[in-house]
Amino acid sequence: QKTIHLADYQPFTHLLDGVELTFRLAPSATRVVARLAFRPNPARPGRHPLRLDGEGLKLLSCQLDGQPITPKTDKRSLTILAKDLPQGPFTLETEVEIAPDANTALEGLYMSNGMYCTQCEAEGFRKITYYPDRPDVMARFKVRIESDLPVLLSNGNPVAKGKGWAEWDDPWPKPAYLFALVAGDLKARSGTFRTFSGRKVALNVWVRPGDEDRCAYALDSLIRSMKWEEEVYGREYDLDVFNIVAVDDFNMGAMENKGLNIFNSRYVLASPETATDEDYARIEAIIAHEYFHNWTGNRITCRDWFQLCLKEGLTVFRDHQFSGDMRSAAVRRIEDVVALRARQFREDAGPLAHPVRPESFVEINNFYTATVYEKGAEVIGMLKTLVGDAAYKRALDLYFDRHDGDAATIEDWLKVFEDATGRDLSQFKLWYSEAGTPRLKVQDDWTDGVYTLTFAQENPATPGQPTKQPKVIPINVGLLNPNGDEVVPTIMLEMTRESQSFRFEGLAARPIPSILRGFSAPVILDRAVAPSERAFLLAHDTDPFNRWEAGRALAKDVMVDMVTKGAEVSADWLDGVAAVVFDESLDPAFRALCLRLPAEDDMAQTIHAAKRVPDPGRIHAARREMLGALSVRLGERLQRLYDNLDDGAPFSPDAGQAGRRALRIAALGLLTRRDGGKMASLAFARAKSMTESIGALSALLDIRQGAAEVAAFATRWVGDRNVMDKWYSLLISHAEPAEAAPLTVRLTGRDDFDWRNPNRFRSVIGALAGNHAGFHHRSGAGYRLVADWLIRLDPLNPQTAARVSTAFETWPRYDAARRRRAKAELERILTTPTLSPDLREMVERMLA
Numbered sequence: 042q043k044t045i046h047l048a049d050y051q052p053f054t055h056l057l058d059g060v061e062l063t064f065r066l067a068p069s070a071t072r073v074v075a076r077l078a079f080r081p082n083p084a085r086p087g088r089h090p091l092r093l094d095g096e097g098l099k100l101l102s103c104q105l106d107g108q109p110i111t112p113k114t115d116k117r118s119l120t121i122l123a124k125d126l127p128q129g130p131f132t133l134e135t136e137v138e139i140a141p142d143a144n145t146a147l148e149g150l151y152m153s154n155g156m157y158c159t160q161c162e163a164e165g166f167r168k169i170t171y172y173p174d175r176p177d178v179m180a181r182f183k184v185r186i187e188s189d190l191p192v193l194l195s196n197g198n199p200v201a202k203g204k205g206w207a208e209w210d211d212p213w214p215k216p217a218y219l220f221a222l223v224a225g226d227l228k229a230r231s232g233t234f235r236t237f238s239g240r241k242v243a244l245n246v247w248v249r250p251g252d253e254d255r256c257a258y259a260l261d262s263l264i265r266s267m268k269w270e271e272e273v274y275g276r277e278y279d280l281d282v283f284n285i286v287a288v289d290d291f292n293m294g295a296m297e298n299k300g301l302n303i304f305n306s307r308y309v310l311a312s313p314e315t316a317t318d319e320d321y322a323r324i325e326a327i328i329a330h331e332y333f334h335n336w337t338g339n340r341i342t343c344r345d346w347f348q349l350c351l352k353e354g355l356t357v358f359r360d361h362q363f364s365g366d367m368r369s370a371a372v373r374r375i376e377d378v379v380a381l382r383a384r385q386f387r388e389d390a391g392p393l394a395h396p397v398r399p400e401s402f403v404e405i406n407n408f409y410t411a412t413v414y415e416k417g418a419e420v421i422g423m424l425k426t427l428v429g430d431a432a433y434k435r436a437l438d439l440y441f442d443r444h445d446g447d448a449a450t451i452e453d454w455l456k457v458f459e460d461a462t463g464r465d466l467s468q469f470k471l472w473y474s475e476a477g478t479p480r481l482k483v484q485d486d487w488t489d490g491v492y493t494l495t496f497a498q499e500n501p502a503t504p505g506q507p508t509k510q511p512k513v514i515p516i517n518v519g520l521l522n523p524n525g526d527e528v529v530p531t532i533m534l535e536m537t538r539e540s541q542s543f544r545f546e547g548l549a550a551r552p553i554p555s556i557l558r559g560f561s562a563p564v565i566l567d568r569a570v571a572p573s574e575r576a577f578l579l580a581h582d583t584d585p586f587n588r589w590e591a592g593r594a595l596a597k598d599v600m601v602d603m604v605t606k607g608a609e610v611s612a613d614w615l616d617g618v619a620a621v622v623f624d625e626s627l628d629p630a631f632r633a634l635c636l637r638l639p640a641e642d643d644m645a646q647t648i649h650a651a652k653r654v655p656d657p658g659r660i661h662a663a664r665r666e667m668l669g670a671l672s673v674r675l676g677e678r679l680q681r682l683y684d685n686l687d688d689g690a691p692f693s694p695d696a697g698q699a700g701r702r703a704l705r706i707a708a709l710g711l712l713t714r715r716d717g718g719k720m721a722s723l724a725f726a727r728a729k730s731m732t733e734s735i736g737a738l739s740a741l742l743d744i745r746q747g748a749a750e751v752a753a754f755a756t757r758w759v760g761d762r763n764v765m766d767k768w769y770s771l772l773i774s775h776a777e778p779a780e781a782a783p784l785t786v787r788l789t790g791r792d793d794f795d796w797r798n799p800n801r802f803r804s805v806i807g808a809l810a811g812n813h814a815g816f817h818h819r820s821g822a823g824y825r826l827v828a829d830w831l832i833r834l835d836p837l838n839p840q841t842a843a844r845v846s847t848a849f850e851t852w853p854r855y856d857a858a859r860r861r862r863a864k865a866e867l868e869r870i871l872t873t874p875t876l877s878p879d880l881r882e883m884v885e886r887m888l889a
């Protein structure tokens with residue numbers, strides 16, 4: 042398969058004025074009739090052939106303006122020569138046959154537990170019918186579905202239905218990747234929403250019969266998203282219905298099809314007994330994300346797939362804002378940065394690093410990445426910080442005004458900011474074109490009453506980009522005096538050069554700086570700081586993000602010293618954490634975050650960034666030792682903390698209760714290290730929510746106990762796919778390093794290990810890849826097992842195989858023996874006959 046380049050973009054040869062689709066559904070022989078009204082595109086002067094995308098289609102008939110023709114077809118397309126096309130408008134009608142029940146790739150039209158559903162982003166529509174399958178071809182769709190199944194859904198508004206058929210009309214022109222169809226025996230939980238202009242919208246969350254009582258939170262999240270977007274962005278919903286459907290077999294989290302969002306069922310279904318607080322937060326965020334796409338993605342879409350961050354970065358940014366408003370903004374910000382570092386910084390530091398707007402790809406599905414999504418969102422956050430809130434709002438209003446109905450580009454996006462503010466954003470644009478995480482070195486100086494902060498930025502080389510230019514970096518800074526009072530409240534320093542100094546005058550004493558408050562830029566801060574200064578900030582910083590960050594940095598310093606120099610657990614860190622954890626004036630959710638240690642993979646990343654070779658076994662041991670020391674240091678007060686946090690109130694998924702549960706479970710984890718599991722067993726037996734069950738089980742597994750509880754959990758939930766996914770991943774992620782691969786082998790032998798289901802595959806194989814010390818165990822058993830399963834999944838579902846293969850992206854970090862073993866597995870994958878282009882591209886990039 043060939044490489045596609047941004048620089049080669051050309052508009053499509055024809056415009057599409059209307060699309061009429063008829064589906065006659067049958068599992069192994071679905072008929073799709075497509076009537077496409079084309080006319081030549083004035084943007085492409087001259088006469089051109091019409092080339093439509095199509096894959097795996099059986100062409101039954103083809104008519105041009107009613108006359109049968111025989112077009113040229115091959116494995117990927119259908120072509121009508123220019124000489125055979127009218128000079129003006131024409132209608133092309135094709136009928137094809139497809140087999141949804143044989144579609145294991147879960148792209149195009151496929152079946153999941155007897156229901157029909159679709160996934161078209163990015164290029165799945167070409168597996169449904171012949172079509173110009175590219176986002177800049179937008180058209181109005183009318184759809185007729187014929188099937189005996191009771192519920193027949195597509196995009197837009199319902200227009201008519203009868204026994205065995207239904208018709209839908211979507212008044213908003215859209216690209217084919219936003220097409221959706223669902224047919225099944227489904228039940229809805231319904232509600233209504235009245236938009237600010239008075240439009241009444243029917244809302245439905247469709248699920249399999251029996252799951253109706255697990256939809257309330259999704260529906261509530263949808264209503265709050267709709268309201269929030271009206272209030273904060275002034276954007277209103279634009280159809281009479283909004284449907285959400287939960288599907289068990291789904292490659293991604295969810296999909297924003299116009300008026301018919303399709304979700305991985307794990308991001309819809311929730312009840313206190315089956316969903317953790319994290320699940321609730323994620324459901325809220327993803328429901329909002331997909332809903333927000335209606336404006337940022339659907340009404341304004343992407344010109345081509347290189348512009349993916351245009352819709353994804355902005356929509357992630359907006360869903361982060363929403364979650365921050367619904368919950369504690371500080372806690373959300375910390376969680377988002379933890380995730381950014383774990384996934385995006387990791388990607389940016391390895392062979393898969395790529396710009397937020399890539400310039401070439403083989404398989405676009407391989408670019409639905411943390412860089413495009415999460416770094417894409419951070420870039421927008423920086424833009425907002427640089428121009429200010431009022432200008433951000435003006436720019437967004439201009440964007441919606443100017444580009445409604447367009448397939449737009451990053452240039453269009455930046456232009457609205459330039460026009461709204463008068464700023465020149467050409468240097469800022471480097472954030473879109475250059476990969477890699479900048480390192481920001483900081484030095485400070487105090488002379489004659491003047492405090493000076495000097496920053497130097499280093500932009501590391503990444504694949505294909507050996508040299509970089511300095512970036513615009515907004516650095517939010519505050520200064521504290523030695524008593525802990527803030528003497529300079531947060532100000533934004535705008536760095537534009539490779540190295541730059543900022544002076545502060547009029548201070549009575551040398552201040553303690555709080556740098557990069559709120560994580561104002563996605564960079565690695567590189568500053569040697571004494572443990573006492575970190576402990577001071579952990580105790581006093583007025584910026585909650587940096588307060589947490591001080592504790593995190595201190596924990597990392599301690600762990601690095603333990604791993605590389607055999608140091609002891611530091612008292613500064615233990616005292617600092619103790620002070621925060623027992624400070625009743627602080628939000629419990631925040632205190633729980635301060636108790637969480639850096640993940641092992643994060644530690645490996647940190648050690649590697651300091652130009653040392655991480656040892657997964659030692660990191661694992663050091664982390665355990667730190668937890669043991671913390672448990673001793675916090676002592677008897679933990680028990681009181683644990684007891685007092687249970688107020689006996691009935692379950693609510695709200696952020697306040699979730700925060701108290703998080704702190705309580707963190708305390709339980711530490712208590713369990715000293716009581717042999719007594720409290721945790723009791724907590725498991727009394728658990729009233731999935732959060733408490735999982736919390737107690739985790740605590741037990743961490744001290745190698747809990748066999749009875751593990752068995753009881755499986756017996757209770759054996760019929761529930763989403764809950765059993767948690768069980769699998771919990772067991773594997775808590776396995777001892779040498780045990781992780783053998784345990785995974787045992788679990789894959791279970792009858793309910795349905796590896797064709799992407800959620801189950803990720804819960805098992807993905808969990809092994811996520812068990813840092815287990816996956817990287819020196820035996821190489823982790824590498825081998827993951828590679829075996831990638832090879833097995835690839836022919837059925839290349840997209841998920843390619844995604845999970847990123848387990849290997851960190852291989853160059855480790856010692857020679859591990860590198861040799863990991864590389865050998867990647868090379869073995871490459872020698873597999875009939876490897877998909879998806880997995881091949883990923884493995885080749887990782888080996889490059």
Ligand code: DPP
Pocket residue numbers: 162293295296297330331353
């Ligand atoms: N566009 C989807 C989302 O990010 C992913 N397929 O919501």
Ligand code: ZN
Pocket residue numbers: 330334352353356
């Ligand atoms: Zn999205």
